[in-house]
Amino acid sequence: MTDDAPRPVKTTKTSLAVVRTVRDNDGATLSELADQLEVAKSTIHNHLHTLVEEGFLVREGDTYHVGLQFLPFGEHARDRNPLYAATRRRVYSLSEKSGNEADFIVEENGRAYSLEYAIGESTPRGLSESGPFRAGNRFYMHNCASGKAILASMPEARVREIIGRWGLPATTDETITDEAALFDELEAIRERGYATNNEELIEGYRSIGASITSPDGEVVGAFSIGGPTYRMAVDESTTEEIGQLLVDEIDALETELF
Amino acid sequence: MTDDAPRPVKTTKTSLAVVRTVRDNDGATLSELADQLEVAKSTIHNHLHTLVEEGFLVREGDTYHVGLQFLPFGEHARDRNPLYAATRRRVYSLSEKSGNEADFIVEENGRAYSLEYAIGESTPRGLSESGPFRAGNRFYMHNCASGKAILASMPEARVREIIGRWGLPATTDETITDEAALFDELEAIRERGYATNNEELIEGYRSIGASITSPDGEVVGAFSIGGPTYRMAVDESTTEEIGQLLVDEIDALETELF
DNA sequence: CCGTCTATTCACACATTTCGAACGTAGTCG
DNA sequence: CGACTACGTTCGAAATGTGTGAATAGACGG
Numbered sequence: 001m002t003d004d005a006p007r008p009v010k011t012t013k014t015s016l017a018v019v020r021t022v023r024d025n026d027g028a029t030l031s032e033l034a035d036q037l038e039v040a041k042s043t044i045h046n047h048l049h050t051l052v053e054e055g056f057l058v059r060e061g062d063t064y065h066v067g068l069q070f071l072p073f074g075e076h077a078r079d080r081n082p083l084y085a086a087t088r089r090r091v092y093s094l095s096e097k098s099g100n101e102a103d104f105i106v107e108e109n110g111r112a113y114s115l116e117y118a119i120g121e122s123t124p125r126g127l128s129e130s131g132p133f134r135a136g137n138r139f140y141m142h143n144c145a146s147g148k149a150i151l152a153s154m155p156e157a158r159v160r161e162i163i164g165r166w167g168l169p170a171t172t173d174e175t176i177t178d179e180a181a182l183f184d185e186l187e188a189i190r191e192r193g194y195a196t197n198n199e200e201l202i203e204g205y206r207s208i209g210a211s212i213t214s215p216d217g218e219v220v221g222a223f224s225i226g227g228p229t230y231r232m233a234v235d236e237s238t239t240e241e242i243g244q245l246l247v248d249e250i251d252a253l254e255t256e257l258f
Numbered sequence: 259m260t261d262d263a264p265r266p267v268k269t270t271k272t273s274l275a276v277v278r279t280v281r282d283n284d285g286a287t288l289s290e291l292a293d294q295l296e297v298a299k300s301t302i303h304n305h306l307h308t309l310v311e312e313g314f315l316v317r318e319g320d321t322y323h324v325g326l327q328f329l330p331f332g333e334h335a336r337d338r339n340p341l342y343a344a345t346r347r348r349v350y351s352l353s354e355k356s357g358n359e360a361d362f363i364v365e366e367n368g369r370a371y372s373l374e375y376a377i378g379e380s381t382p383r384g385l386s387e388s389g390p391f392r393a394g395n396r397f398y399m400h401n402c403a404s405g406k407a408i409l410a411s412m413p414e415a416r417v418r419e420i421i422g423r424w425g426l427p428a429t430t431d432e433t434i435t436d437e438a439a440l441f442d443e444l445e446a447i448r449e450r451g452y453a454t455n456n457e458e459l460i461e462g463y464r465s466i467g468a469s470i471t472s473p474d475g476e477v478v479g480a481f482s483i484g485g486p487t488y489r490m491a492v493d494e495s496t497t498e499e500i501g502q503l504l505v506d507e508i509d510a511l512e513t514e515l516f
Numbered sequence: 517c518c519g520t521c522t523a524t525t526c527a528c529a530c531a532t533t534t535c536g537a538a539c540g541t542a543g544t545c546g
Numbered sequence: 547c548g549a550c551t552a553c554g555t556t557c558g559a560a561a562t563g564t565g566t567g568a569a570t571a572g573a574c575g576g
Contacts, residue, residue, distance in 0.1 A: 009308040010532070011269035011564065016312050023334050030523060040566050045524065050267040054274050055396075056331075058366055062522065066335040068364075068371040071394035074332030076281050077324040079392070106326070109313055113326040134337070136329035138313075268563065269533065288554060298535050303555070320553070 014039065018047050019056060019066065027063045074136060081106060083212070083221050084115050086257055090223070090249055091116045097245060100227035103135075105146035105209070106220070110162035112139040112147040115221075142168050142182055143175045145197035145209030146222035151182075152189035153211040153219035159186070174200045194243040197226070198234065206232040208239060210246040215258045223249060272297065276305050277314060277324065285321045332394060339364060341470070341479050342373050344515055348507055349374045349481070355503060358485035361393075363404035363467070364478070368420035370397040370405040373479075400426050400440055401433045403455035403467030404480035409440075410447035411469040411477035417444070432458045452501040455484070456492065464490040466497060468504040473516045481507060 014037075021036055022028045030048060034041040048064055051057040055069030078084055087104040094102035095118040103117040117135045141147035141162055151159050168177045176182045189195045194210040201207075207226025211219050223246050226232065232242075272295070279294055280286045288306060292299040306322055309315040313327030336342055345362040352360035353376040361375040375393045399405035399420055409417050426435045434440045447453040452468040459465075465484025469477050481504050484490065491497075 008311070009269060009273060009304050011267060012273040012305065012308050013312070014564095015267060015270040015273070016314070019331065023331060031521090042524080042526090042567075043565055046267050046564080047270065050270050052367070054271070055367055055369065056274070065338060066331050068332075068335045068366045068373075068394075069396070070328050070335055071332035071371065071373075072396055073277065073281060073324050073394075074326075074329035075392060075394035077326045077328055080323060108316055108326045109310070111313065113329065115326075115329075134333060136326075136331075136333035138327070138330055272533095289552080299554080300536080300556080301534055304533080 014043070015047050015051060018044065019051065022057060022064050023066050027060075027065045029062050029064070033064075078115055081115060081221075083257075086253065087221070087223070088116050090253060092118045094223060094225055094245065094249055095119060098225045098242060100225050100231060100242075101207075102223065102225050103146070105139075105144070105150070105222045105224060107141065107147070107150050110141065110165045112141050112144055112150070113137070114139070139201070140166060140169060140171075143171055143197070143200045144224070145195045145207040145226065146211075146224040147209075148185065148189060148197065149195035149209040149211040149222045149224070150219050152186040152195060153213055156183075159183075171201055172199055172203050174198060176200065192243070193247055196239060197224075199229065204229050206234065208232075208242045208246065210243065210250055212250050212253060272301070273305050273309060276302065277309065280315060280322050281324050285318075285323045287320050287322070291322075336373050336394075339373060339479075341515075344511065345479070345481070346374050348511060350376045352481060352483055352503065352507055353377060356483045356500060358483050358489060359465075360481065360483045361404070363397075363402075363408070363480045363482060365399065365405070365408050368399065368423045370399050370402055370408070371395070372397070397459070398424060398427060398429075401429055401455070401458045402482070403453045403465040403484065404469075404482040405467075406443065406447060406455065407453040407467040407469040407480045407482070408477050410444040410453060411471055414441075417441075429459055430457055430461050432456060434458065450501070451505055454497060455482075457487065462487050464492065466490075466500045466504065468501065468508055470508050470511060 017037055018033055021033055025032065025036075028036075030041060030044050033048075034044045037044070048057060048059075052059055052064070052067070056067045057064045058067045059065075083104070083106070091102050091104050101117070101119045103114045105112050105114055107113075114135055114137045117137075139147055141151050151162070163179065163182070168175070168179065168182065170177050176185060194208055197205075197207045197209070199205060205226060206229050207224050209222050209224030211222045213219050225242050225246060232238070275295055276291055279291055283290065283294075286294075288299060288302050291306075292302045295302070306315060306317075310317055310322070310325070314325045315322045316325045317323075341362070341364070349360050349362050359375065359377045361372045363370050363372055365371075372393055372395045375395075397405055399409050409420070421437060421440070426433070426437065426440065428435050434443060452466055455463075455465045455467070457463060463484060464487050465482050467480050467482030469480040471477050483500050483504060490500075
């Protein structure tokens with residue numbers, strides 16, 4: 001992560017760091033924040049009060065939590081995506097058909113965001129806390145199936161821009177960290193029609209993703225299906241079957257929309 | 259809205275004002291923001307770059323939009339609510355049974371937030387852009403049915419705290435702006451078991467809400483059903499019918515949970 | 517009742533943000 | 547075709563406002 005803001009606003013960054021830390025800790029006290037962020041308690045104190053006043057944090061006793069004020073902004077950002085409404089039901093459908101987790105991913109600013117996520121039959125988002133996935137989550141592009149599928153459908157210049165901006169950080173031993181290896185992989189994805197992720201994001205998790213492109217050839221998102229390794233067999237036929245499921249769903253979507 | 263932050267962080271407030279303005283305008287350019295917020299363009303410029311770098315804004319050409327980075331925080335805040343998972347399906351159910359809009363509302367920091375919203379049969383959140391409602395929206399407590407239902411179930415001291423903090427701003431001619439009148443209304447709600455909102459929030463919109471309380475008597479949220487005046491008859495029997503629908507659903511919920 | 521946690525307040529000092537003017541770059545109209 | 551306007555961007559200079567650390571206040575438990 002390279003910072004390129006011209007004359008950046010350090011104070012705002014501090015405030016955002018506070019909020020991020022509160023979320024990462026799932027609630028934090030003033031002292032905890034001062035410790036972790038290594039700034040004076042009085043500084044944290046001021047930021048906390050300001051953020052509470054604005055509704056972006058809530059105070060419960062002496063513990064601060066992420067405030068619901070994020071929700072209208074998050075929903076606004078999500079609803080802005082023209083595909084969100086049309087893809088939602090298909091995410092549920094993919095999850096049911098495959099018996100695994102499914103999600104709809106879009107790229108923004110070189111990162112992959114999950115706009116909708118479903119697991120199992122009638123168990124939509126929020127009901128299961130298992131796994132690292134959940135609507136709204138943000139991933140790197142290079143170590144998740146959807147992200148790689150999207151990269152594979154992008155002009156090379158854009159891919160270079162993204163990996164220049166965010167690098168290729170490893171989260172497991174399997175993560176692709178070499179630029180040349182990544183480009184080889186993207187080529188393979190283009191030939192195959194879908195991308196795979198074998199424990200490249202987290203150990204014990206495997207997934208398959210395929211990208212959605214608009215009529216003018218621009219990639220606009222991706223679906224992926226994934227689950228624990230014991231449920232997602234690694235053999236060729238299972239992979240092909242799920243890959244085909246995705247490709248079919250995307251064909252249907254593209255027919256519906258375009 | 260009174261500000262009570264001790265030594266507030268003005269820079270953070272400016273950044274947040276930028277984001278808020280971007281959302282209100284549904285996208286804004288640097289110059290527009292400088293105009294509306296009355297600060298120097300160079301200042302806005304710095305804030306914009308910082309916020310983009312952090313993912314809370316996205317740049318599309320020269321227009322800035324709310325970024326998807328809000329989503330993980332919003333979802334986190336929502337998922338923290340212990341009732342969210344259990345109430346979701348009931349919101350859809352209420353919408354189907356009534357043929358109107360339904361939502362689940364909680365109070366935070368003296369404001370009412372809609373955690374889930376549904377309209378019509380199989381048309382969950384996001385698919386309909388009609389009306390002012392949408393998951394994540396924030397309201398005042400005194401001019402929406404759910405908010406009044408929640409206030410009616412709160413200790414009086416808490417109610418006074420909230421109206422002291424946020425006042426009783428009017429959004430229509432019907433909005434209750436008098437403190438004594440509000441307390442009379444809350445008393446009536448307690449007797450009736452549910453709250454009504456006859457064009458107090460927006461003209462042409464009517465709704466009915468009832469609060470959910472935990473076994474220890476604390477109010478934890480509210481359901482409401484609403485719609486345009488031409489669909490929501492004002493007569494006593496219709497009102498009573500919908501009120502009963504809400505009360506029954508809440509009984510079932512409380513039995514399920516507690 | 518004291519010790520040890522919290523959060524909070526305050527005055528000072530310096531770093532940061534803010535400003536405005538000047539620059540670069542499109543795009544448009546005469 | 548060239549001047550004009552509108553926009554984003556850069557820069558140095560100035561002062562505002564943020565950050566600090568020590569001192570205060572309150573809560574809790576031994």
